[in-house]
Amino acid sequence: MPEKAEKALKPEEPKQPRRQARGERRIAQLLQAAANVFCANGYTAASTNAIAREAHVSPGTLYQYFPNKEAIAIELGERLMHEMREAHGQAFTPRNLELPLPxxxxxxxDPMIEFxxxxxxxxxxxxxxxxxxxIAEEHDALHASxxxxxxxxxAHYAPAxxxxxxxxxxxxxFAIFKGGLGLILAAPQGPERDATVTELKNALLRYLSPLTAAPVTAPRTR
Known part of the structure; x- marks a missing residue:
């Protein structure tokens, strides 16, 4: 068989990996747009049309990847909670428990604020x-963890x-941390936010130190 004929009969190389990569980029684009819309308007007031506009795509393109707003929120929430689990998993380690409380x-x-x-x-x-x-169920499980x-x-610092x-x-x-976190997120990025982070650590240290009988020493500044 001539060489040209063999090439004509040879099946084309699969394009699935390229399509998958393109699809992942589109999903990431839609999730980032959804994050922006949820931050600006809240979940309840958000709409798929608003998310599509934020992503600069048509609603039809959005529906190729997500059937509705709930599906977008679930995918975004699962990815965020996975990252959060990794963040606190790296923080609460046996080695870190050997450190002084400050x-x-x-x-x-720090890593939880950064996240x-x-x-x-x-x-x-x-x-x-x-x-x-x-999302509520997975968040409740994360909160309990x-x-x-x-x-x-x-228990480590105050076993009795x-x-x-x-x-x-x-x-x-946790309530002190959550309240302080709201103030941190509202503070302008820079010295004001850094000072608010330090105040949160001071509040936590002064609350926990009497329980652990640890001397109150101011934590490092950012």
Whole structure:
């Protein structure tokens, strides 16, 4: 058979990897647009048309990847929670538990603040009204996991603390962090935000130090 005929009969190289890469880029583009819209308007007021406009695509293009707003929120929420689990998984380690309390606060609080500053949609989506039930369930599980980690920290520094008191202290610690985080996100990026981060660490340190009998030493400034 002539060489040209053999080439004509030879099947074309598969294009699936290229199509998959292009599809992943489009999904990332849509998710970033959704994050912007959810931050600006909240989940309830957001619409697929607004997300498509933000992504500079037609609604028809959006529907090729997501059937509705809920599907977009679920995909975005799952990716964010995966990143959050990785962030606090790297912070709450046995090695870090050997640090003095002020230094432990640095290695735990800093990555969690960094994550939320880089992903402001996390709070907007996770604490908005009418969020999809699947996201709410996964967020509740993540929240419970974080509280468990905080209780483990308290047990390490104050092993004589009863379990019910550890639970209350963990709840209060998380509430202080969440309140301070809102102030941090509202502060202008730069010296003002850095100062607010330091104030949050000071508040946590002064709350936890009496329980752990650790001397109150101001944490490092940013």
């Amino acid at each position: 230094e432990l606060l640095d290695v735990v609080v 939320n500053c880089e992903n402001p949609v996390f709070l907007a989506l996770m604490h908005g009204s009418e969020i999809p039930g699947r 974080l509280l468990t980690r905080v209780q483990e920290v308290i 603390t009863p379990a019910d008191e550890r639970a209350r202290v963990a709840d209060m610690t």
